[in-house]
Amino acid sequence: MMKIIVTGSLGNISKPLTELLVAQGHSVTVISSNPEKKAVIAQLGATPAIGSITDTPFLTETFKGADALYVMIPLSFTEPDLGAYMRRAAGSYIQALSEAKVKRVVVLSGWAADLVKAENVEHLFDRLDTSLTIMRPASFYTNFYQSIDLIKGKGLMGKLLTLRYNGLWALLTGKTGLLMGNYGGDDRIVFVSPIDIANAVAEELLLLPEKKTIRYVGSEEMTCNEAAQIIGTAVGKPWLRWVLLTDEEMLRGLKMAKVPEKLAKTLVEMQAATHSGKTMENFHRANPKMGKVKLRDFAKEFAKVYHQK
Ligand SMILES: NC(=O)c1ccc[n+]([C@@H]2O[C@H](COP(=O)([O-])OP(=O)(O)OC[C@H]3O[C@@H](n4cnc5c(N)ncnc54)[C@H](OP(=O)(O)O)[C@@H]3O)[C@@H](O)[C@H]2O)c1
The missing domain is CATH 3.40.50.720 (NAD(P)-binding Rossmann-like Domain)
Incomplete structure (x- = not known):
């Protein structure tokens, strides 16, 4: 002991x-x-x-x-x-x-x-x-909790961003919601x-x-859009995409969310390193054994929190 x-x-x-x-x-x-x-x-x-x-x-x-x-x-x-x-x-x-x-x-x-x-x-x-x-x-899988409002397309910001990135289609079909960051799209990421x-x-x-x-x-490696599909399917939005923003767009978004400037720059820098593939290179070089909890397992927990909010 x-x-x-x-x-x-x-x-x-x-x-x-x-x-x-x-x-x-x-x-x-x-x-x-x-x-x-x-x-x-x-x-x-x-x-x-x-x-x-x-x-x-x-x-x-x-x-x-x-x-x-x-x-x-x-x-x-x-x-x-x-x-x-x-x-x-x-x-x-x-x-x-x-x-x-x-x-x-x-x-x-x-x-x-x-x-x-x-x-x-x-x-x-x-x-x-x-x-x-x-x-x-x-x-972390748990980062997805921070995007619940965006996934719901909730609030003016969520709706405007969905329209901006998914176009008129979102307005016509009512299929609102997205994930976003200055890594995303078809970037391959390890989630844990x-x-x-x-x-x-x-x-x-x-x-x-x-x-x-x-x-x-x-725990699991996949592209951001594959992750968006797993999370989206779990909450009844299988069309969910993960929009890749430029570093400047991400910085502007964080400033609008009133994140202190220096911190916003750090977050953008971290995500940019991930988008560039450098974090993945380091991870693959270390070649660790992957954990047991897959994104589909987490998505069930996520869906419960999502529907309660
Ligand atoms: N998110 C990612 O993708 C990622 C990736 C790699 C590394 N990380 C690292 O992971 C860390 C987060 O780990 P986590 O998610 O397990 O933590 P977490 O859920 O954010 O919990 C941290 C807890 O620390 C306590 N705390 C806050 N300020 C404190 C203080 N001044 N003194 C004592 N306790 C304090 C708070 O609980 P109380 O209110 O009870 O004090 C808070 O809930 C971050 O530091 C980040 O750098 C994150």
């Missing part, structure tokens, strides 16, 4: 990770910034620790006596400078880890990490005197289930490699 700390509250990866580790008999502490999550965390059989990942004394205290730690830095859509925020959060983790002397650390990163230099904080963890693994998952990531993180937390390791995680 190990004492394991999970950050990321009951998020997409951290919830199934906590459930798995508790089922394996480990003593698990879950960090959340929201005191209202205490009861749910306890119900899962874990110990809640309420505080912020940018609060170094809180982290140091929480990490004391732990054997292993899963580190994630939640994405913030309100921080004007994503890179500065990522470095601040990583610095807080690193200082607390050095003081608490945790032996095993598994850090969540992403498959575009070494292509988006300013926001890549992976290398900062190298200075730790600890067994270190960096997780580089591909594009957070459950497969949680399984991979759980495996890694129990290992103790001497040298730093990097592990890519994916």
